Amino acid sequence: MLSHTEENYLKAIFNLELSHSKNVSTTLIAKNLHTKASSVTDMIKKLAEKNLVNYQKYKGVTTTTEGKKRAIKVVRKHRLWEVFLVEKLNFNWDEVHEIAEQLEHIESDELIERLDTYLNYPTKDPHGDPIPDAKGKMRAEKAILLSNANKDILYKITCVKDNSSALLQFLDKHALNIDSELTVLDKFDFDNSITVELNNGNNLTLSHKICTNVFVTIK
Amino acid sequence: MLSHTEENYLKAIFNLELSHSKNVSTTLIAKNLHTKASSVTDMIKKLAEKNLVNYQKYKGVTTTTEGKKRAIKVVRKHRLWEVFLVEKLNFNWDEVHEIAEQLEHIESDELIERLDTYLNYPTKDPHGDPIPDAKGKMRAEKAILLSNANKDILYKITCVKDNSSALLQFLDKHALNIDSELTVLDKFDFDNSITVELNNGNNLTLSHKICTNVFVTIK
DNA sequence: ATTTATTTTTAGAGTAGTCTAAATTTATGA
DNA sequence: TCATAAATTTAGACTACTCTAAAAATAAAT
Structure with a gap:
């Protein structure tokens, strides 16, 4: 059984592995978890001891098969709870992250499977x-960033990065869900x-920052 | 903000205060939380420092007004989650305690009020x-123990102690919910x-142990 | 009332996790 | 390639919580 902290580290490493690919660095993990590099080193050693990550001094970490399994389970719980909060308790999609961050650590396989059934086996979170x-x-989603989308092609939003x-709230205000x-009409180099x-x-101009946080697929 | 541990101590002290009345002893708390008396002393000091319990060395503790408020909130969360688990996720009433023991520590006032609404403001747990x-x-329930019930009066079960x-599971097997x-037909001194x-x-003979764990009121 | 038993507290130490500051290793760039 | 910068690890200390064992206080019993 893992502590909440161990689960948080494992989830962070797993996510960073996906987004930044291969050997995740100590500082990147530290930034992600709002902690210090020295704390990360300590925890990494502990996780390596339990065979949940592969670790070589100064070379960063990757999750092992078992580590991935554990991380994915936490992700599954987090996202199922988010669906529950939005679908059943009528939370807005921008209000659920913090709460799901707590709920993801509740320990009960039976609970999570029953929740899944109750929510009718959702395949994506809010x-x-x-x-x-x-x-x-x-x-596996073959989505691309909106910033890489081409002109005059019909896309639909599939996912937000952040x-x-x-x-x-920005997206809500602009009726983006x-x-x-949407279709890209213009791209401005400036x-x-x-x-x-x-x-x-309606036409809408979106900043680069927005475009690099929204995923789309061809409709 | 209180830690899970602090909340657990507070809840235990509050419950023991209700069931055993006045100044709860260190050993009683220790037994209840499956910990050692010395650990209890340490924690009591901490809670007294935060004005959540009244404490005098060697004299046991009582909860303060603020302490009671916090304890009641944990109890509210625990019991609402139990209703959710039974009503919505179809758990049996004997399976929900452990899970609710975890869920009661989730921190979000908004969550608990929405859950309450979603469950249609239940007044009793499973x-x-x-x-x-x-x-x-x-x-305030004016229930009595089944062991104190009188003969030939129609009662209904309102609550179980344990x-x-x-x-x-025993109660389930004997169709007691x-x-x-029920009516008491006979009491055996032996x-x-x-x-x-x-x-x-149907007639049913129940042991003293069962009778001291089931509450009834006159129908 | 004084011994004995029980309860409670203190003292000291251990685990999990965190931090700062210093030391070490790796990466970068003239 | 050699100096410097950046990243990483170690060392030592701190908080929260736990324990065992011993000391102190209270309760019970002769």
């Missing part, structure tokens, strides 16, 4: 992130902003 | 225990067992 199934399989309230459809047309006919 | 409302008010699976109706008649006409 932010569009895929929910791993009970075996740990996760839908779960911060600030981003989610998971499954919203500040890398782009103008999109929504399927209600 | 074991018949009263759920405090958002202001901390709890229904949340252990063993007791709950919250709101089950072993303090009693014979009851259920409203389906």
